[in-house]
Amino acid sequence: MILAIDMGGTHIDGVLLRQGVLLKSVKHEVDRADLFNSIWQCLQDLLQGQEKGEITRIHLSTTICTNAIVENKVSRVGVIVQSGPGINWDFDRLGDNLHYLSGSTDHRGIVTDNFRQSDLQTIRASFQDKGVESLAVISKFSPRNPDTEQKIGDFFADDYQEITLGHRLSGKLNFPRRVQTAYLNAAIADSFRSFANSMLTALAEEAITAPVYILKADGGTVDLDTAMQRPVETILSGPAASFVGISALFPPTDKDAVLLDIGGTTTDIFFLAAGLSLFEAAGIEIDGRKTLVRAVYSNSVGLGGDSYVYQDKEEIRIGPERRGPAVAFGGQDLTPTDALVYLGLMGGKYPQKATEALAVFAADMGLDTEACARRIVTIFCDTIRQRIEEILGHINSSPVYTIRDLLQGKQVKPQSIKLIGGPAKALAGPLQEASGLEVSFPENYEIANALGAGLARPTTEISLYANTERRILSIAELDIYQTIDKSFNLAQAEEIALKAVTRAGLAMGLPPDQIEAEIIESSSFNMVRGFMGRERNIRVRAQIKPGLLYDLQEAEQGGRHESQ
C-alpha cells in the first residue's frame, strides 16, 4: 500500500493506494506555521482503520524547501567559488560569505592553475567569525574534474555537517546555475534534514517502517537519504505532482498532448511528448535564481475560473487579477465561472446573482446578456489556445546540434487536451471549439496532486563523460571517476551508463522489475591530435524512464473509496 501526501499552498491532500487502486483520500487545510504537523495530521487520518504494516511506501510532495527559500528561512551559507577565466558573473546575491578562490580548471578537466592553500585558512577564519552554518563549493568545469571541489570539501570536512559540492548536483555544464543550485542546496539542507528527522522519529514511534520518498520537480521521487544530500531537487514539486496526477487520471498514451489544470486564479499548462514528460531545458528557476534542478516543463497563465472580468476600452478583459470567488458562489465581482453558470454549463450556489451581475456588465458593453456570456467564454478559451501555441512555438524551436535533428527533428504536435479543474467539464466543449483539439476530462480530479505524488516513480539522470586520450571516465552525479584504457568505446560507455543508472535506481528504492533504464543522448567524437592515433571523446546521458509506478485502476466490484 502506498500512502501519499501532497502539500500545496493552502491545502494538503492525502491518498492511500493499493497497486494503483485508490482506497482512500483526505483533504485538510495547511497550517503554515507548522508544516510538519500538517503532514502528520493528514498521515494519521489516512492511517485510521488501516493496518500500518501494510504500508510499503510513503510518498511526500512537500513545500518545506520551497517555503524555506521563498521566505528566506535559510542557513547562513559560506560559498567558495572558483571561477577561473571566462565571464565575470556577479554572484553578490549569495551574501557576505562569498569567497572567490584563485586557480582554474579548463574545459578538458585539466587543472591549469592551482588555488592557494593558504587562502583556505583565511576563509576558514572568516567563516568561523561570521558564524557560517553550511558550505557550498563550486569550481568551473567541476563535472569534468571534481578535484578542486573535493580538496576544499575535505579541508572543511570537520567544520561543517552540510557541505555541498557542485559536481554532485548535476553533470550538466552550466557554472552560474551550478553555483546557485549548490548555494540553495546548502541553504536548505538543515531545514530539510530536521524535517526528515522529525518524520523518521514520528514514524518510528508509530512503528511504521515503510521507506519515505520525496517528490522532485521532475515528477520522479527520491529516497529520503538522497533527498537529505540533495534537498534542492525537492523544490517546486507541486506542478510535478499535478502533472503526474493528470497523466494518471487519463488512459496511458504514447501521443503528444496538452495537459491543463484550470484553477481559480491560474491555469497550469503541461505537455506530453510521445506520452512522456518534457523537461525544462536547463533547470527550474526559483526566487529569481536559475538552477540545474531538472523539472517538468510547466507554464502558468494568470487565467482561472475566478479571474476578474472587466471592461477596458470597450473590450472585455479577463484576469490576471482575482478579486474573490465568482458571484455565483457568493463573490462580488464578475468571473468566467459566472458566464459558465449563466450558460447552464455548470451549477452555482447563486445562479440568479450571476445572471444579474452579467446583465449589468453586458448592458455596459452594449451586448445582450447571452452574447456577452459567450464572448467571455470565447475570450477565455482563445487566450489559453494562444498561450499553448506560443509555448509550442518555443518548444519546437529549441536549439538542435545535428543535421539529423535539424532536418527531421521531433516536433511536439498535440492532438488532444486533457483537462482537469473546477470548470473542466463546463469548458471542455468551448475549448474544443477554440483549439480544434479533442478535449477530455475525468470525473474525479480533486485528488490529482496527491495521486501524482503517490504514483510517481523514482527517477534519476546521469551524465557519463569519457576521454581515451586522457584515459578518464566520469559520472559526476554519482561521484564516479575512473581510468579507462585506450580502446574504450561508445558501446562500453553506454553499458556502463545503463548499469550505473540502474544501480542508482535500485539504491533509490525502485522495484527491480520497474527499472527502465534508457540512453537519452549518446555520442562519440573522433579526436585527432597530430599524427598520433585516433582518440575518442564520448558523452552519454542515461536516465530511469520517468512515469507511473502503477497505472490508476478502477476499484474492484464492491470496493469502496472513502473520501473525507
Place this chain on the structure above:
Amino acid sequence: MKANNSLGLIFFPAFDWAISPSHPEREERLLYTQDQLFEEGIADIEGIHFFNPGLAGPADVERVHFAYPDPDSIVTESHYIAAGGVMRALDAVMSGETDKAFAMVRPPGHHAQRVTYGDRGFCIINIEAVGLEYIRQKYPDLRVAIVDTDCHHGDGTQDIYWNDPDTLFISFHQDGRTLYPGTGDMNELGGPGAYGYTLNIPLPPNTGDEGFLHVLDNVVLPVLDDYKPDLIINSAGQDNHYTDPLTNMNFSAQGYALLNEKLNPDVAVLEGGYSIEGALPYVNLGIVLAMAGLDYSGVREPDYYEGKWRQSLRVSRQVEEISDQILKKWKNREKLAAEKFRGRQKVTLPRQVYYDTAGIMESQQQEFKICADCPGLNVIHSANDRGDSLIGIQIPRRACPACQAEGYRLFEETGKMKVKGRFLQDKTGNKYFSA
C-alpha cells in the same frame, strides 16, 4: 546579466557531419566551444537568444554561384545549413529581432568563388554571399562591408564581390606568399566597376595583437568611416590564433574580442579556425561577449599571459608600412582606377583556381566590360581538368539597359558554343537561367 546589445546566436556544430573522420572539418570541431559556452552560462544571459539555422536551397546558391552541374549535385546538406545559418543571422538583424547576430556554423565558405565545381578549402558555397544575396531580396539597396579576419585570404568572397561597388570587401590575412591560397596581394583592388572596393592587407607571419589592432585602427575603421555601410559582416575565422596548427600568427582571444568590439559588426560568421581545444572555445566566447556589449576582460586562454605573444619590432614596422600603403590606395582609388582603365573597353582576367579539397584544377577567364553607365556586364569562361566547362554571364545590379540586353544576347549565343554548362545571372531582373 543582461546584454547591452541583444544577440542572436546561431550555434550549429553539425555534430553528425565531417568531410572525413580525421579531416579538420570533423564532428569534434565545435565540441569544446559548446562545452565552454554552456559552462559559462551564455544561454542564461538576458538578451542572448539561440536560433536554429535556416536551410539554404538551390535558388539561394544560384544568386551567387555558377554551380556546376547544378547546386544539388555538389552542395552537401551541411553546406546548405551553414549558409542557412548566415541567412538566419541576417534575418534576425535586419528584421530588428536582435541587434546583432553571430552564425557559429560549419563548414566555412569564404574560399568558394563565383564558379564552383566542388569543395575548395573546405568550402563549396560562399555562406556569407549566399546569406547576403538572400537578404538583398528583401532589402535591395543595402550597402555592405564584409571584413574577413580569417588568417587565409578570403579569395572566394573577393571573387564574388570583385566588381560590386555596393559591397566593400576587406580581408586581412597571413601573406599569401607564406600560406594557402596564395592570393590577397595588396594590389588586388577590384574590377573596373568597383576598383578600390576590394582591399587586401597581407600581414607578415608572427603578427600579434598589436599588428591586427593597428590594421583595424589605421585602415579598416577609417575606410568604413568613408564608405558608410548599412551593414557590416565579419567573416570571423579564428586561425590567426597563436595555437592554430595551420598558420603562423600570434593573435589571442583578447585580441579577437577587442577587434570585434572596435569593428562593431552587425553579423559575424565563423569561418576557419582549427585549434579546436586551445583557441575556439576562448575566441568564440570573446566574440560573443564583445558582440553582446559585455565585459570580456576575464576571457583568456589558460596558457596565456600578457606579453606572451608580443610581436617583434620588425613585424610592427612591416605592418605599419603595409597599412599606410593600403590606406593611400583607398584614398586614391578613383584616380588609380582612371589611370588603370583609361581608354579600355574591357578587362580580362585569366587565372587558375585549384580546389584543394576536391582535387580539381580549373582554368578560367573573366571579362569585365567597362561601361560608363553601370558596373558593367561580365562573363566567365571556365574549364577544369575533369572535362567540365561552362560560361557564366552576370548582369550586375544596377546594370544599364544596354548591358542587360547584351547579357541576354550573349546567353542566347552560348547555345551554339561547345560548353557543358551555360548560366545567366540577371541581377537587375532577379532572374537566373542555366542550361
